[in-house]
Amino acid sequence: MPTRDHLVSRERRKLLDERNRIHGALERLREALKVEVDVDLEEGDPDLIEREKNVALVAQLEHKLEGVEAALRAIEKGKYGTCERCGKEIAPERLEVRPDAILCVQCQVEVEKLIKRGLLARAVEERQ
Numbered sequence: 001m002p003t004r005d006h007l008v009s010r011e012r013r014k015l016l017d018e019r020n021r022i023h024g025a026l027e028r029l030r031e032a033l034k035v036e037v038d039v040d041l042e043e044g045d046p047d048l049i050e051r052e053k054n055v056a057l058v059a060q061l062e063h064k065l066e067g068v069e070a071a072l073r074a075i076e077k078g079k080y081g082t083c084e085r086c087g088k089e090i091a092p093e094r095l096e097v098r099p100d101a102i103l104c105v106q107c108q109v110e111v112e113k114l115i116k117r118g119l120l121a122r123a124v125e126e127r128q
């Protein structure tokens with residue numbers, strides 16, 4: 001059984017690798033997006049489709065990066081592996097699969113249910 005410290009330092013390395021990988025991918029994508037595309041608005045233009053795909057990918061990667069950064073911050077604060085919602089320990093098996101998990105499985109399920117119902121989005125909006 002690896003100790004918790006071992007687990008955390010291993011996850012930290014994984015997260016740092018992941019962050020580098022995402023930064024690299026984002027840089028490449030943003031570079032690709034800088035190239036001007038001939039916009040003749042023709043339906044099904046392969047360049048345009050490629051561009052839209054890249055834009056979606058950037059958004060996806062940025063979202064993932066946020067998760068990785070949040071997990072790294074949690075490690076710095078010594079809170080890694082603790083559920084942000086209920087404060088219980090997140091199962092090591094879950095962290096193995098999702099090193100950037102900040103919620104335990106149970107809270108994740110509940111939060112996803114709330115998101116689906118649009119309750120969380122509204123709650124967040126109201127707070128802003």
Ligand SMILES: [Zn+2]
Binds near residue numbers: 085087103104
């Ligand atoms: Zn929880």
